[in-house]
Amino acid sequence: MKIEIWSDVMCPFCYIGKNNFEQALAKLPFKDEVKVEWKSFQLDPTLDPKETKNTIEYFKEKKGFPEAQAQQMIGQVAQMGKGAGIDFNFEKALITNTFSAHKLLHLAKKYNKANEMEEALFIAHFIDGKNVGDLETLVSLAETLGIDKEEAKQAVTSEEFDYGINQDILEARNNGVSGVPFFILNGKYAVSGAQPVELFENALQQTYNETVTPLKNLSDNGASCDTDGCEI
Structure with a gap:
């Protein structure tokens, strides 16, 4: 069963969604039969890759929020993060263009390490306050996963x-x-946003059940052809 996930490195809900999804998947007996493919999405491709902003500055400039409202929103997201086991450090987070970070994610796919890279990028951005648009930072992250520096x-x-x-x-x-995280389950169902663990669990179970259920013949055997010829 294949799960495709669209995400951006600077999206806190993508990190929360990832954790909740993984917690749900870990509970299911068919977890080893699930293949996850991370897909790229940019929330703000207009950002200058040579510049960084702190979270408050970004919300004030991009959304036009007053500082008090931006602080309140960040506090709410941080509380959601704690529920998913994440201690966001928004005071240190550096907002920048994430296209280069997505390049590293695609490189990691070559070595079946996309999930590890996604996690490493989230930690670098949201916990460690590193610039995920910086070349040296990205190369260092690759090295920690055993990917050649050059x-x-x-x-x-x-x-x-x-x-x-x-x-x-x-x-x-x-x-x-139009927004991330966005999950497509086996090309059939979609889950949008940082949903609770229980919703992911139910959605995965339903998708799996429909995937492994044998085809039900809705008709009597009629005239047909097979490799041995045709019969009426």
Whole structure:
């Protein structure tokens, strides 16, 4: 069973959704039969990759929120994070363009380490306050996962993965995805947002049940052909 997840590194709800999804999956007996594919999405591609802003500055400039409202919103998200086992450190988080971070994610896919890379990027951004648009930071993250330093540097500084990232974004648009996280379960069902563990668990179980259920023949055997010929 295949699960596709669209996400952006600077989206706190994507981190919460990831944790809740993984908690739900861990409870299910078929967890080893599930293949997860991380897909790229950019919440704000207009950000300058050479600049960073703190979270309060970003909300004030992008959303036009007064500082008090921005602080209140951040506090609410932080509380949600605690419920998912995440201690967000919004005071240190650096908002920047995430396209380079997505390049690293696509590189990690080559080594079946996309999930580990997604987690590493979330921790770097939301917990450690690192600049996930910075070349040295990204190369260092790759090295921690056993990915060659020079290959990581090449991936981030070249256009090798640009097409794949843009295809993910286009696919999201074609699927009507306007916000993340967004989960597509085996190409059949969608789950939008950082849903509770119980919802993910039920959705995964329902999808799996329908995936493994044998086809039910709704008719009597009629005239047909097979490899041995045709019969009436």
